[in-house]
Amino acid sequence: xxxxxxxxxxxxxxxxxxxxxxxxxxxxxxxxxxxxxxxxxxxxxxxxxxxxxxxxxxxxxxxxxxxxxxxxxxxxxxxxxxxxxxx
Numbered sequence: 001x002x003x004x005x006x007x008x009x010x011x012x013x014x015x016x017x018x019x020x021x022x023x024x025x026x027x028x029x030x031x032x033x034x035x036x037x038x039x040x041x042x043x044x045x046x047x048x049x050x051x052x053x054x055x056x057x058x059x060x061x062x063x064x065x066x067x068x069x070x071x072x073x074x075x076x077x078x079x080x081x082x083x084x085x086x087x
Contacts, residue, residue: 009035053083 011019019031028034057080064070 050084 019034022028022034023030028037061076
């Protein structure tokens with residue numbers, strides 16, 4: 001198991017009760033397990049969005065090539081960096 005560190009999180013009472021209910025019903029071992037699962041799902045969702053953006057850019061590039069439109073590599077990199085930060 002990776003090294004663990006702790007983080008304090010403040011929640012409204014209704015959210016705290018929800019987490020406790022999920023632990024009590026056996027869905028999660030404890031509140032930390034629940035939060036880690038939420039973070040993993042968010043990380044995967046973020047990765048999926050980046051993958052979808054990359055595929056859309058590839059399809060756009062292929063369509064441009066088929067239509068006889070080309071762009072310098074520097075322009076393509078600038079557009080990617082504007083969309084996703086420094087590469």
